[in-house]
Amino acid sequence: MAKNEIYKKLIHSNRWVQLRHKVISSHPLCVMCERNDILTCATEVHHITPVETALTQAEMSKLMFDECNLMPLCHACHTSIHVQEKKGTKTERKRRNKRHLNEIIKRFYE
Numbered sequence: 001m002a003k004n005e006i007y008k009k010l011i012h013s014n015r016w017v018q019l020r021h022k023v024i025s026s027h028p029l030c031v032m033c034e035r036n037d038i039l040t041c042a043t044e045v046h047h048i049t050p051v052e053t054a055l056t057q058a059e060m061s062k063l064m065f066d067e068c069n070l071m072p073l074c075h076a077c078h079t080s081i082h083v084q085e086k087k088g089t090k091t092e093r094k095r096r097n098k099r100h101l102n103e104i105i106k107r108f109y110e
Contacts, residue, residue, distance in 0.1 A: 004052050010064045011051075020045045023070050032077035042072030046081060055104060 010016060023045050033040040048069050054060040063069055073081070 004060075006057050006060055007052050007064075010061060015065060019065055019067070019070075023067065024072050027072045029072070030074035030077050031071050032073055032081075040074040040077075043075055044073050044078040046071045046073050046078050050085075053100065 024042050028042055030038075030040040030042045047063060048071055049063055051060050051063045054063050
């Protein structure tokens with residue numbers, strides 16, 4: 001679960017609650033289930049690019065509230081996505097970590 005205090009504040013904000021409601025109201029079906037011709041109510045909203053990948057509070061806020069970064073999902077699909085994000089080979093995790101490190105270096109040292 002999220003350990004970042006800024007993320008915790010954002011995810012519990014009134015702005016997020018309202019946006020989450022808007023996303024589910026405007027698209028009440030799970031987009032992953034729909035892709036498989038299954039109709040399931042969306043109960044959760046997933047951030048396609050994880051908010052905690054941002055390097056600054058402003059970037060986190062942008063990712064949190066960007067409707068293009070949101071996907072309505074059922075609980076099962078949301079859980080499945082997060083399980084898959086944590087999986088992957090050691091090489092894939094190293095590549096993701098290296099990319100994130102390079103972004104930090106570029107931002108602060110170049």
